[in-house]
Amino acid sequence: xxxxxxxxxxxxxxxxxxxxxxxxxxxxxxxxxxxxxxxxxxxxxxxxxxxxxxxxxxxxxxxxxxxxxxxxxxxxxxxxxxxxxxxxxxxxxxxxxxxxxxxxxxxxxxxxxxxxxxxxxxxxxxxxxxxxxxxxxxxxxxxxxxxxxxxxxxxxxxxxxxxxxxxxxxxxxxxxxxxxxxxxxxxxxxxxxxxxxxxxxxxxxxxxxxxxxxxxxxxxxxxxx
Amino acid sequence: xxxxxxxxxxxxxxxxxxxxxxxxxxxxxxxxxxxxxxxxxxxxxxxxxxxxxxxxxxxxxxxxxxxxxxxxxxxxxxxxxxxxxxxxxxxxxxxxxxxxxxxxxxxxxxxxxxxxxxxxxxxxxxxxxxxxxxxxxxxxxxxxxxxxxxxxxxxxxxxxxxxxxxxxxxxxxxxxxxxxxxxxxxxxxxxxxxxxxxxxxxxxxxxxxxxxxxxxxxxxxxxxxxxxxxxxxxxxxxxxxxxxxxxxxxxxxxxxxxxxxxxxxxxxxxxxxxxxxxxxx
Numbered sequence: 001x002x003x004x005x006x007x008x009x010x011x012x013x014x015x016x017x018x019x020x021x022x023x024x025x026x027x028x029x030x031x032x033x034x035x036x037x038x039x040x041x042x043x044x045x046x047x048x049x050x051x052x053x054x055x056x057x058x059x060x061x062x063x064x065x066x067x068x069x070x071x072x073x074x075x076x077x078x079x080x081x082x083x084x085x086x087x088x089x090x091x092x093x094x095x096x097x098x099x100x101x102x103x104x105x106x107x108x109x110x111x112x113x114x115x116x117x118x119x120x121x122x123x124x125x126x127x128x129x130x131x132x133x134x135x136x137x138x139x140x141x142x143x144x145x146x147x148x149x150x151x152x153x154x155x156x157x158x159x160x161x162x163x164x165x166x167x168x169x170x171x172x173x174x175x176x177x178x179x180x181x182x183x184x185x186x187x188x189x190x191x192x193x194x195x196x197x198x199x200x201x202x203x204x205x206x207x208x209x210x211x212x213x214x215x216x217x218x219x220x221x222x223x224x225x
Numbered sequence: 226x227x228x229x230x231x232x233x234x235x236x237x238x239x240x241x242x243x244x245x246x247x248x249x250x251x252x253x254x255x256x257x258x259x260x261x262x263x264x265x266x267x268x269x270x271x272x273x274x275x276x277x278x279x280x281x282x283x284x285x286x287x288x289x290x291x292x293x294x295x296x297x298x299x300x301x302x303x304x305x306x307x308x309x310x311x312x313x314x315x316x317x318x319x320x321x322x323x324x325x326x327x328x329x330x331x332x333x334x335x336x337x338x339x340x341x342x343x344x345x346x347x348x349x350x351x352x353x354x355x356x357x358x359x360x361x362x363x364x365x366x367x368x369x370x371x372x373x374x375x376x377x378x379x380x381x382x383x384x385x386x387x388x389x390x391x392x393x394x395x396x397x398x399x400x401x402x403x404x405x406x407x408x409x410x411x412x413x414x415x416x417x418x419x420x421x422x423x424x425x426x427x428x429x430x431x432x433x434x435x436x437x438x439x440x441x442x443x444x445x446x447x448x449x450x451x452x453x454x455x456x457x458x459x460x461x462x463x464x465x466x467x468x469x470x471x472x473x474x475x476x477x478x479x480x481x482x483x484x485x486x487x488x489x490x491x492x493x494x495x496x497x498x499x500x501x502x503x504x505x506x
Contacts, residue, residue, distance in 0.1 A: 094409075172412070188326070190307055
């Protein structure tokens with residue numbers, strides 16, 4: 001073990017943290033919005049929409065994230081129609097392609113997590129709310145959604161941790177996030193073991209913070225005390 | 226109870242530990258050689274996934290001379306040197322330049338080939354209009370026109386983005402001479418050329434024959450830009466990468482290479498794959 005190299009590489013790796021965090025937070029935010037909308041539509045009675053959402057979830061859960069990133073980055077860029085479209089300034093940048101792919105991916109998983117949580121809310125609670133005179137929307141906002149959020153939090157915590165790790169795949173499309181920088185240092189020093197250990201420890205630290213935050217959230221959402 | 230579980234867990238791990246020991250083959254009747262397979266015409270892959278190219282043919286010729294049974298394996302460029310040191314294979318023939326940084330961690334037989342580095346831009350790029358004072362710049366000892374061409378290059382590429390393959394002499398070149406460009410590093414030069422065609426990078430830098438091969442496969446959409454660059458940070462030709470401990474294998478490779486150069490095999494293979502002679506004179 002080359003401790004000096006590890007110590008000297010630490011600042012360079014930490015300098016890549018902002019980009020990793022940007023990817024994770026942007027993907028979780030966009031993915032959250034996607035999941036909320038798609039989960040509601042998925043539970044609607046409008047058949048074509050339900051099938052569209054089902055197809056989306058099937059496609060993005062059923063294919064590897066790496067394939068999705070490559071398709072969005074290298075695949076779309078090959079079409080002239082895409083390169084001349086208004087979307088190109090976004091799709092030209094690897095950052096936006098990475099965020100888009102991560103968002104669509106986590107959106108598909110979170111959609112299913114949220115749907116399950118919404119469906120698990122006991123019918124009796126909704127009926128009670130309705131009996132108190134709440135409208136359907138109000139009952140959904142005050143009763144169903146809070147209960148569903150509480151239900152989904154442990155599973156969603158899993159998804160957050162998976163996203164932190166999935167952000168490393170952005171290094172395959174030239175993004176210099178944590179893994180990208182680690183690979184660059186390895187390319188210069190040939191010290192695979194030391195540098196990846198260090199990168200692994202940083203990911204562990206990130207996920208330790210994430211899991212503690214989720215636990216805190218779970219505690220606060222406990223119904224009694 | 227807990228101890229039983231622990232014992233079971235370790236028992237399950239044992240075969241993995243045993244497998245991770247590199248197979249020793251000290252008489253060199255069997256040699257494993259790694260190549261990349263994404264760097265034609267040096268090393269490429271045919272549609273069925275079989276390795277082909279100058280280095281593959283040369284490796285087979287060298288093995289015949291060493292009376293060794295060779296297995297040539299495809300390995301990603303990224304991580305090729307660490308895997309050599311771990312004993313996953315015994316030699317690297319993958320257009321790997323002999324540089325001081327690499328010599329600090331490994332050894333080389335050869336060199337068996339050399340060629341300049343060159344930039345490629347899109348045919349309709351304004352960069353194609355720039356005129357340079359020199360056609361070839363020797364970075365070890367640049368003359369006046371070489372210095373002028375280098376200065377023109379720095380000016381022309383200021384603020385542009387350049388694609389290179391990670392952990393290559395070209396990446397070192399950009400780091401050293403072009404501080405004002407944004408560098409994107411790719412695992413393969415093929416990927417960099419896809420991004421050049423998509424307009425994500427303004428230029429790519431690689432070994433000249435590979436740049437030319439990529440340009441030819443795109444039917445004139447990519448053109449060479451600027452002069453050729455040789456020596457200095459770009460190293461002293463391509464060598465056969467070996468572990469430092471295997472001095473006997475280095476001697477074997479060097480003998481075989483000398484024989485193959487003497488009887489014209491290297492030149493013949495070179496003409497066949499490149500159309501010109503890449504052997505080191």
